[in-house]
Amino acid sequence: MTTRFPRSLPLRLAVALTLALVSPLSRTGSTLHAQNAPVVTRDSVVARLGDLRRIHTPDGIELLEAVAIEGTTQWVSVRGKHKSNPVIVMIHGGPGTPMMPLTWAYQSPWEDFFTVVNYDQRGVGKNAVAANRDALAPTLTFDQLVRDAEAIVTWARSRLGVERVVVMGYSYGTMIGMSVAQRHPEWLHAYVGVGQVSGSGDDYLYTRLRELAQAAGQRDALRELDSIAPYPRPGAPVSTVLLTRKWARYFNGGWYGKPTFDLLFAMPSWAPEYTNADVAAQTAATQWTTRTLVGRGGSMLPDSLAVPVVVIQGRHDLHTPYEPARAYIERMRAPSKSFVTLEWSAPVPMLEEPGRFLQQLLNVVRPLTGAAQ
Numbered sequence: 001m002t003t004r005f006p007r008s009l010p011l012r013l014a015v016a017l018t019l020a021l022v023s024p025l026s027r028t029g030s031t032l033h034a035q036n037a038p039v040v041t042r043d044s045v046v047a048r049l050g051d052l053r054r055i056h057t058p059d060g061i062e063l064l065e066a067v068a069i070e071g072t073t074q075w076v077s078v079r080g081k082h083k084s085n086p087v088i089v090m091i092h093g094g095p096g097t098p099m100m101p102l103t104w105a106y107q108s109p110w111e112d113f114f115t116v117v118n119y120d121q122r123g124v125g126k127n128a129v130a131a132n133r134d135a136l137a138p139t140l141t142f143d144q145l146v147r148d149a150e151a152i153v154t155w156a157r158s159r160l161g162v163e164r165v166v167v168m169g170y171s172y173g174t175m176i177g178m179s180v181a182q183r184h185p186e187w188l189h190a191y192v193g194v195g196q197v198s199g200s201g202d203d204y205l206y207t208r209l210r211e212l213a214q215a216a217g218q219r220d221a222l223r224e225l226d227s228i229a230p231y232p233r234p235g236a237p238v239s240t241v242l243l244t245r246k247w248a249r250y251f252n253g254g255w256y257g258k259p260t261f262d263l264l265f266a267m268p269s270w271a272p273e274y275t276n277a278d279v280a281a282q283t284a285a286t287q288w289t290t291r292t293l294v295g296r297g298g299s300m301l302p303d304s305l306a307v308p309v310v311v312i313q314g315r316h317d318l319h320t321p322y323e324p325a326r327a328y329i330e331r332m333r334a335p336s337k338s339f340v341t342l343e344w345s346a347p348v349p350m351l352e353e354p355g356r357f358l359q360q361l362l363n364v365v366r367p368l369t370g371a372a373q
Contacts (some may be wrong), residue, residue, distance in 0.1 A: 042269070042276065049104055050272030057081045061115060063161075064273055066126075068146070069151045072136070075100070075126035077273055078160070086189065086369035087162050089117045091180075092147050093171025093195065096289030098125035098347075101271030101282075102264070106350045108359050113366060117156045121289075122148060125346045126278050130287035140292045142299055146179045148292065153180060153187055164189045166365060171195040171320055171347065181301050185306040190368040193311040195347040202232040205244055207320050212251045221247050230236070238294055245319060253318025256346045259360030264348065304333035308368050311338070312360050314345030315351065335341035338364050 057064040063078040077100050080087075088110070092099040099250040100118040123131045123140065143353045147168075156165055166189050169177025174193040181191040206225065209296055213221035225231075227245065250259050269279055311329050313322050322341075340360045345352040 002156065006261060009362075016107040039188065042142070046270055046272045046274075048273070053079075053104060053108055053272065055111070056285040059083050060111075067119070067152070067155055069122070069148050071139070072122045072148075073121055073127060073130065074122060074148065074152070076117060076119040076155070077103070078115065078117050078156070080111050082112075083160070085114050086366060086371050087115045087117060087156060087165040088168050088192075089149075089153050089156055089159055089165050090119075091167065091169045091173035091177045092118070092121065093173040094124070094168075094286060094289065095145075095172045095293050096121065096286040098268075098282075099280075100125060101268035101274050102351070104271055105267060106354050106357075109227055109354070110361060112363060113371075115160060117160075117165075121145060121151050123283040124289055126274065126280060128281040129277050131285070131307075133288060137292055139366055140289065142175070142293070145176050146183075146299070149176050150184065153184070155343065157187065161198060163187075163367075166190050166192055168192040168194060168370060172197065174320075175299055175301065178302055181305050181307050182302050188307045189370070190308040190310055190365060191305060192365055193309070193325075193329075194315060194349065195320040196311045196329065197204075197301065197320055198328040200324045200328075200342060201321045202241075202244070203281060204324045205318055206231045207249065208318065208321065208373060209244060209247050209251065213247070216251075218250075221250070230261065238290060248318035252306070253321075253346050254318050255348055256314065256344055256352050258318050262345050264351070301328070303331070307333040307334065308336040310341075310360075310368070312340045312342065312357065314347060314349045315341050315343050316346040336368075340364060347352045 027361045056256065059076055060081045061083055063076070065076060066073045066075050098118075098120040100120055103116075103118060107116055120126050122144070123133065123136050146328055152169065153165060157163065164187060167177045167180055169175070169191070171194075174195065174197045176189055177193065181188055210220075210222065210225055212223065224243055228236070228243060231240055233243065245254070249261060250255055253266060254261055268274060268282060271279070274282075308333060311325065313320075313325050315322055316326070326339055329337060342349045342356055342360075350357045
């Protein structure tokens, strides 16, 4: 699961990276200038990204609005080129790490073939700035997150005029998505898991990390991993999870080919859906959400679902490890099952292999909706 706390990319660096693509830079005080060009700010960069992604088709849909759910406001994005396309409702993971501010980097091709709904869960993302944490804290449980997801699916079905949707769970969100599928199969065309949680992933992860560290002669890794043994264990602090994920990334089990998630954690700074205040609030919101949820339990993963199941998993995934996820899906009972392996991905395959990920959405998922090919 993606549990590391994100750190937003400083705005100056974001501007510098953008301008470096088009012209030389000079620095005057604390402001970056392109030679003979106006100053470029974060607002202008994200405005251009927003304009690039604008839905222009006459029967398309592009919404960004707040939805009232059980005493909270939860922001929802709906995007698609054609309203007749099947609907995907994405349930993000973390816990507390929204996908909405990452969608600018990978989702546009999906929108030719699906209407895609993303929402920020209670207290995080665009909800964080106005959140009352004292009031929110008692409600922040796994069961409540499932009820929130049910409310979002109900809202999407009504708002978009469809009987069924595809529920796509990502990482921690796979547990929420499976709970929705188990409780309301009549709402779903299919359940899709990305970075599928298996229930035995952390046991596998610890053993695998020690094997990789020994093979590489990485003494620092062995020392740090030994310091948290036995792992996993009930009541262990969040820091033990963060430590294993740090070494998972080092050994190519995060973003394949990148030893850290720094780029992933930087991407919300460029999200057209987010204001400066949203970006600034997100790090603390994710930290608070994770600390609050720890120890409050979750849900037993189901042995069967009454809807088709598709899992798209990166071969190198160590955050939600590949091997236990594959074994879990092999045991599961469902009307149909597809376990899709992306060979050069870890836990973020939509960014690591975006073309192949889209290919699976078209070849495996879309036919389950009855949509014309």
